[in-house]
Amino acid sequence: MSKPQAAERINDFVIKLANVNGTGSASANSLLMKSIFRMGVPVVGKNFFPSNIQGLPTWYEIRLSRDGHISRSGDVDIMVAMNAETYGRDLAEVSPGGVLIYDSTWPRSQELIREDVTILGMPLAKMCNENFDGVRGRILMKNVAYVGALVALLNIELDIIKDLLSETFSSKPRLAEANMKAIQLGYDYALEHFQCPLPLRVSRMDKTAGHIMIDGNSAAALGCLYAGATVGAWYPITPSTSLMDAFRTFCDQYRTDEETGERRFCVVQAEDELAAIGMVLGANWMGARAFTPTSGPGVSLMSEFIGYGYYAEVPAVIFDVQRVGPSTGMPTRTQQCDILLAAYCSHGDTRHPVLFPADPHECFEMAVKAFDLAERLQTPVFVLSDLDIGMNDWMCPKLEWDDAYRWDRGKVLGREELEKMDHFWRYHDADGDGIPYRTLPGVHPRGAYFTRGSGHNARGAYTEDSDEYREVMDRLTRKFATAAELVPGPVTIGNGRSDAAVLSVGSCDGAVREALSILSAEGVNLSYMRVRAFPFSAEVQAFLDRHERVFVVEQNRDAQLRTLLIAETRVDPGKLVPVLHYDGLPIGSDCVVGAIREAMATGAAA
Amino acid sequence: MSKPQAAERINDFVIKLANVNGTGSASANSLLMKSIFRMGVPVVGKNFFPSNIQGLPTWYEIRLSRDGHISRSGDVDIMVAMNAETYGRDLAEVSPGGVLIYDSTWPRSQELIREDVTILGMPLAKMCNENFDGVRGRILMKNVAYVGALVALLNIELDIIKDLLSETFSSKPRLAEANMKAIQLGYDYALEHFQCPLPLRVSRMDKTAGHIMIDGNSAAALGCLYAGATVGAWYPITPSTSLMDAFRTFCDQYRTDEETGERRFCVVQAEDELAAIGMVLGANWMGARAFTPTSGPGVSLMSEFIGYGYYAEVPAVIFDVQRVGPSTGMPTRTQQCDILLAAYCSHGDTRHPVLFPADPHECFEMAVKAFDLAERLQTPVFVLSDLDIGMNDWMCPKLEWDDAYRWDRGKVLGREELEKMDHFWRYHDADGDGIPYRTLPGVHPRGAYFTRGSGHNARGAYTEDSDEYREVMDRLTRKFATAAELVPGPVTIGNGRSDAAVLSVGSCDGAVREALSILSAEGVNLSYMRVRAFPFSAEVQAFLDRHERVFVVEQNRDAQLRTLLIAETRVDPGKLVPVLHYDGLPIGSDCVVGAIREAMATGAAA
Amino acid sequence: MSYMRKPKIVHPGLKKNALGLTRRDYEGAMSTLCAGCGHDSITAGIIQACFELSVEPHRVAKVSGIGCSSKTPAYFLSASHGFNAVHGRMPAVATGANAANPDLYYIGVSGDGDSLSIGLGQFCHAMRRNLDMLYIIENNGVYGLTKGQFSASADVGTKAKKGETNEQPPIDPVLTALALGSTFVARSFSGDKEQLVPLIKAGLKHKGFALIDVLSPCVTFNDHEDSTKSYAFTRQHYHPALEADFVQPADEIMADYDAGAAIEIDLHDGSRIMLRKTAPDYDAQNRGLAFAYIKDKLRLGEYLTGLLFVDEDGRDMHAVNQTVSQPLNSLDWDAVCPGSSAMPGILSRYS
Amino acid sequence: MSYMRKPKIVHPGLKKNALGLTRRDYEGAMSTLCAGCGHDSITAGIIQACFELSVEPHRVAKVSGIGCSSKTPAYFLSASHGFNAVHGRMPAVATGANAANPDLYYIGVSGDGDSLSIGLGQFCHAMRRNLDMLYIIENNGVYGLTKGQFSASADVGTKAKKGETNEQPPIDPVLTALALGSTFVARSFSGDKEQLVPLIKAGLKHKGFALIDVLSPCVTFNDHEDSTKSYAFTRQHYHPALEADFVQPADEIMADYDAGAAIEIDLHDGSRIMLRKTAPDYDAQNRGLAFAYIKDKLRLGEYLTGLLFVDEDGRDMHAVNQTVSQPLNSLDWDAVCPGSSAMPGILSRYS
């Protein structure tokens, strides 16, 4: 097969694996990615899976980036095409000079050939049928075998794979062995039949030391564990489900008495999202840290109760792992489409603090922060993650924990304080920061009050009086101003030119950073701000003021972050140029570069 | 009693009646207002009632305005203080020179006296106890008796009262008699003991001819009747409940076969608001015009389904009769606090047409329009009324109906059309206006498709493909642009100065108009635009462009209309000065005048 | 009760309970319900029961939804915290609160609209979880607060104030509770303090979910005996919103009858209901047979009252979860945060 | 069937029904469920029943919620309109659709998560209204689509793929339906076509709400016989999201047994359920006794299958509402708009 040979590219290419879901491919692909990570090479994996359980196409994309870029590049250099149904489009997607590997057990249609792609066939099914027994093993091991081939083709160290397998199957050495056998099968076949390694290959670096590969949902769950959350209530919904699964797993290990089996946590699988948020409010009212993970449809259903939390001032932490909307949308695709919903959720005048993590590391930190804010501010706080962050494995600096940290329970009056008081007024602004004092049930009769979502006055009593009503509402406005000082501030990079800059949020970060470095190489140096919370800190206004034109990069159709910026700052909307990506795949740097290049070329602000 | 005598004021003052709810006072007060209306005098009645059923303070405010002003003036010229519990504050509220009437059966505290108010006592309870039997009659007739006194004091024609009573109790002449007897009791007592008429009094005019006194909910219900809505689904919630009550009453009369009793409508009392909107979507999917009336909490609960309607493109009409939020708030007070919620309701990128009636007359017209829009645009449409419009009686021009009107069912393919087609693609933009064609179940197998809220392509098939997903979302953006051309345009008044103008919405209209005439008398002439729908028509942008500063008057804390304007037009936000009223009482002209005077005095835009 | 530093000045002759508190210490704010509303009688029953049980008031958590009935927690136990949730969602709040601290007495008060319409799902799931709480439905067959629409428990043939007749078969909370696994199911009547107070006490003491369906007449929206109804009815030209404009002052309806006996109760609207107390030999342990028997009586137009089913062996939510005995809301920092030392172990699986 | 202008080319030997249609005319799109999923067997049952009843496909309206089960209406009757609602809210959509046009056959397909958790309230209220529809719960005791959490119908002691054991007592749709007033209550098993197809036909023909609870094993998330489970279990270092990464290809589970008899069915996870068919002398007319009997059998670990209760005299939503017989969605303009001539009469009360 004499094909145009790809130029040598070390540690800087994309492998895409096309599979059928339910065949065990995700585990195999994850093994491959992990092994590259252990080679010290920065890597990122994106899983594109269907909203069903078995039998539909699924893809896994692994990008190796020596420079540490974490967004999608838009290219596919090596395609492992295991799904006959999508073979045609998978082949078409390979970049010129790339490589395609397929299962040659069955003949491949002659039409599906490309001159500019190296096509490597290996009889995976046949090999596995010969070497393994049982349907299960045969299906599973096909995937492991192609990983073995890639190990050879990419020059990955076989020992790393061995280690990974024995760690993974530590309690079942027989399974480790079977897997290793499959690896070896693929490895040997590749060595024997193909020219190994490929010009695209892996070479040891030391860029992953001090890093981990973790998904945002696990990291957020760890944050909940460390923040001392004890009650979790939820209703399963993709892509948030793994957050509660992880929390439960961590708690089983770190919050369960080894002798008695007693649990220092309580996870309630609610009957729906309305119930889940009600439980969270009830538990927080009782003084436990409680949270719920959900996604867009769940937030819609929680709307009424979230307004209750705002007005009755009950803490709550809500993780919205965003997926593609509107409606039930595309549950297994990513978007940042609940920004406005989170900020203004519920009827009436309401507004909620929202944290925007950009990666799993921030999921961890912001989860902890969210509980502190919720209790300090006595209000529901959103952590707005997304499917890309939540369900994909990201390379991040190791999570660290400062043992000096203590939870901020906010203004809670205890028994002694109540004993000394003549009266307790629940909604009185004693400190002028808009934040009243609260009491917990069961502590002291003098702390008793009736929490309600209907009209109440500063003393906590029922009211229908105009002035009393307004007094509380105005204090809530002041409280929100206080919130702006407490939430995490934005991250700003660079002293770029003042005529233009970029502002973005959450999981766009990687794409924007890569885009900036590409543009910078072209001589276009732009400053960049990533907002990390709503309400916006003062720096956000200053950044907007400093620039004539700001590209607002976000992953939704309606420019929701841009809307929030113009609604909540004094910026001239004409300055804000929307850069939108909303097709459900994680945004790539190409989208950002393209939009900015074009706009800079045409000159004046849109 | 020599008190400072009020200057003579004909047909231009405010009567406030302070009662205990559950005593029958509302009926009596309504009788009083109706009689003034029949004297040809413009009048408006506002009912301030508690969120309970019996025993709490309730007020009714009647403003007579020879000039036809319909908002609250902020004054109280005559107070009828029937509630001992609120006597003190009721007295305090009377404007200097005003009159207070109270029940002198029991002694009144000496402290509760004001030198600048004429205080008239009449032993109402005593009189009624002597003249009527039974608890019920005695309580009820007290109210009727003070109406009798007011008839004498204000110089209302007794015959008008007589007519009203005999019309009201047409089928129970005995009750008409009893009521008339009570009127006469009060009337005679007043003539005998007080100087009648007062300087504040009523005199016949001819300004109410061609007008009716109607509440917005009844008018909206009439709109639903005339628009041919056949399915109504709802869950009771103040202040929307009377809309469905009225619809049912109208349908009982105009949609029920006299012989068989068969009904050409179906009203379903749903188990909650989630079910109500689901029923509305189901019925509209089937091709019936269906609607639901609700208020803020209900819309929150409907959020998920409303996003479904947007994305799956199912018509629906939702009346949101706004009350005070957030949360359960003050259910019997008014606000315009669901503007943002209605515009962007649900997770994901969603946006909905919203109509903003300013009075019952527009409730009628816009109800009809809403069904046309919903079917033409195949999307949920909000009619955003409020408690003030919905539950108070407003003087409006008589409703008219054009028999040439026919409902616009939008793009629905029937059996013949389907017979001729090769295929039917549900979400295909055949006409370039963003609006696809739909079919109804049960008509033809070729029209069959699967309506879903999950990802679908232009053909109506399930998809998780990025391009197919985006194609539909982009068409929805185009459809919304089409909506801007179809919705009712704004109402604009005057060629005022270009440095400043006023923009407002809905039930603020009366207060703004009165404020403009007051300001005009002071030499400040401002143009005024009332927006009547979202998305905003092109005129709105033009109006904003034409003025240097625009006061945006609305009844909520967070300036929601202003936010929507800056989010959805190209206006410079600095131009838009918020004028906010959000204490739960209907906005009065004083609030508008005050804010504008102050801003005009301080000069530059805020 | 070290808290009671400034004891209310109480009549020295007032009866005291084991805590030295009087019945007045269990009262709340003044009721704003209609005079004669059955709900107020239930409030009195709760006060009585808590007083007699010598419950520490601040160790009670009161929860409710929205409705006339749901307002009543403000009218008892003013020294207890209360949570007046959104409409129909009290069970979820109670679940979360109980998850955080099961050591309090939970008293939930709801209406038939609140629990059987909008809140039916949550009501059923709280029973399924055997949440340890007393759950009282103040059942009047109407939506009182929104002025008299039929609720899901309205009997077929009931007439509304506006004259409509309900034609839809009712949802019976007792049958529902039996089907959904409630471990304590009782029915009573607001005017029968003799029966109600002991049931409330038993419900409070029951470990698990205790439902008491209390028939509780709405004086206002069942207020349409002939003369009345015609009054409301003939005011054709008034708006529906005025329908509750007049509320006839009424007296509480009382009932007093013996075990096994039946009694007919006249309601304010002139209609009657028939109550029958369970006989002493009634078997409250068999869910299936209880259902069949109660259903049978309902067919005859009789509401069986008393403790209808009880199962003291059900495991509550915490037993199922194996929660530690110390309430979660009182765990201290070290008990919940694994600290930096645990981090390497956790992270090992991510590298 | 004038519509069928371009008839599909069908094998001439294929059996035709009274409309001249073959079974293929009742099929839908290709299923995307796991191989061997019980839900696919139910789909086949619906196709068979509609074919045998000679229902005109376009006179059927298919409604569902969200879940693997709720996807299935796409897999039968492609010539029928379908409405795939949001999760748990299909009954409301069906109610509105039926209000607008009761002349179609309504087939609702739901899951145990969809109907017994998030949708429990709507499910119950549709029964209360005696909505004229066939309502099938494809009951597998798990949330299939979200990867195997226990649903509210999971039996105590069931093990999840992840190894957890369910400890919460289940909600039984049949007992619930009996308590909530459903007029047709049946249970069957996805693999028992002999029993299922006639029940579907009977349910379609029933005037009112017909519930069929069909036990329908999930091959994927009950897929944890020993060897398997240990495989999943030992991959400790993988993320939970990968738990359904591998799905063992499986065969449909079949059942065939006689009236009155019991049969033990082996499920994919190695557990068993016991089904018992109602005996020929079973009395399906007494709601209370049916409840007691079914409950009793459940206590013995037996699921009673067959038509368990039926009441043909219940009035459906339209009978209660007295709706005109012509469907509301087909009324013409003059039948709904009173026109200008009615206006003066209407306005008289407002002046």
Ligand SMILES: Cc1ncc(C[n+]2csc(CCOP(=O)(O)OP(=O)(O)O)c2C)c(N)n1
């Ligand atoms: C989401 C929502 N929908 C509707 C309402 C209006 N609402 C208030 S109370 C009530 C019904 C109360 O009925 P019930 O629970 O039987 O209590 P009752 O007043 O009869 O004691 C309704 C519908 C509301 N507050 N919130």
Ligand SMILES: Cc1ncc(C[n+]2csc(CCOP(=O)(O)OP(=O)(O)O)c2C)c(N)n1
């Ligand atoms: C509002 C909302 N919450 C959660 C989900 C996620 N979700 C999809 S299907 C499902 C459960 C389905 O279970 P079941 O009805 O039993 O169907 P099965 O897949 O078992 O057939 C859940 C929780 C959703 N789509 N919408």
Ligand code: SF4
């Ligand atoms: S309306 Fe009925 S339920 Fe409400 S307080 Fe009055 S009597 Fe009681």
Ligand code: SF4
């Ligand atoms: S996951 Fe279970 S329920 Fe879903 S398709 Fe697969 S076998 Fe069926």
Ligand SMILES: [Mg+2]
């Ligand atoms: Mg009630």
Ligand SMILES: [Mg+2]
């Ligand atoms: Mg299921």
